[in-house]
Every structure is written in C-alpha cells, then in structure tokens.
Amino acid sequence: MKLTALKSRLQTAAPRVATLAARPGVVVERKRGYGGVLDRRRIRARDCDLCQECKRQGRTTIGYPVDHIIALADGGTDDDDNKETLCVPCHDAKSAREARARARG
Numbered sequence: 001m002k003l004t005a006l007k008s009r010l011q012t013a014a015p016r017v018a019t020l021a022a023r024p025g026v027v028v029e030r031k032r033g034y035g036g037v038l039d040r041r042r043i044r045a046r047d048c049d050l051c052q053e054c055k056r057q058g059r060t061t062i063g064y065p066v067d068h069i070i071a072l073a074d075g076g077t078d079d080d081d082n083k084e085t086l087c088v089p090c091h092d093a094k095s096a097r098e099a100r101a102r103a104r105g
C-alpha cells in the first residue's frame with residue numbers, strides 16, 4: 001500500500017473515533033496510555049505482525065491495528081484473547097460491518 005493512502009486513512013479515522021467516544025450510554029473500558037501501547041505491541045508480536053483476517057483467507061499481509069474481535073461497545077473484553085492484529089483494509093471493513101449492525105439494533 002502506498003504511504004499516501006495510509007496517511008489519508010489515518011486522517012479519516014480520527015473523527016470516527018471521536019464519534020464513537022461521544023455515543024451516550026456506551027461504556028468503553030479501553031486501556032489508555034503506555035500500558036495500551038505495550039499491550040498492542042505484545043499482540044502484534046504474538047500475531048507475527050500479520051493480519052489475522054487475511055491469514056484466515058490464505059493471504060499474507062502485514063497488519064498494524066490491533067482490533068477487539070468482539071468490540072468493547074458490543075460487550076467484548078479488553079483481554080488478549082479478544083484482540084488480534086488486522087491490516088487497515090480489514091480493520092476498516094470490520095468497523096463498517098459493526099457500525100451497520102449497531103445501526104440496525
């Protein structure tokens with residue numbers, strides 16, 4: 001992926017995060033700060049820095065975002081076994097699916 005494409009994706013992610021945080025009634029107990037950085041580093045190392053969704057589909061793709069398999073907003077935990085490394089396209093696609101599912105209720 002071109003770095004320019006990645007940069008624009010990162011820029012569009014920030015407003016979406018703020019929107020999620022502003023949702024009333026949604027309790028997100030996500031680890032913040034350096035502890036969270038270390039957690040994500042550990043998950044990426046466990047997953048060999050590979051996107052686990054691509055791996056399930058037989059592709060080898062470098063991943064970066066560490067994703068909650070069951071989203072915190074959907075009652076998922078912040079434990080390691082509920083986290084996996086994804087690539088940006090897989091992470092975006094999963095986030096969009098989750099948002100559509102929540103919108104349906």
Ligand SMILES: [Zn+2]
Nearest residue numbers: 051054087090
């Ligand atoms: Zn992927």
